[in-house]
Amino acid sequence: MTDTTPAPNFCYPHHKPFTNVRDGFAIMEFIDGMELFFKGANIPPPDQIHTTLAFAGARVIAWWRLQSPQYVNPLSFPTFAESLKKEYSPANFNNHGIINNNNAAPPLGNRT
DSSP states (O other): OOTTSOOTTOOOOOOOOOOOOOOHHHHHHHHHHHHHHHHHTTOOGGGHHHHHHHHHOHHHHHHHHHHGGGOSSOOOHHHHHHHHHHHHSOTTGGGSSSSOTTSSOOOOOOOO
16 A cells, blocks of 8 residues: 555545535635545546536536537636636635735735
């Protein structure tokens, strides 16, 4: 057994299905959880989009069926994940003030 091979009796827990809620945090948590699942369950990169769709639910699958014909070459998971985040995050979610361009929390301002 190597470092990348799980123990023979170990079964990596399945990821929670996506709820199809369009709040930026739900999709971020889903994608982050899928990335952990890929690593723990040894899901190879070519299988990661299909594995994600298996947990994503009918709406995401329908969305992806409409998107995927525009890609001539197979998409990488990071590119797929970015498209999924854009689709399932509210408008301007990245500008909501939690993280600024310096990757630090913004100042809270004066408190009185």
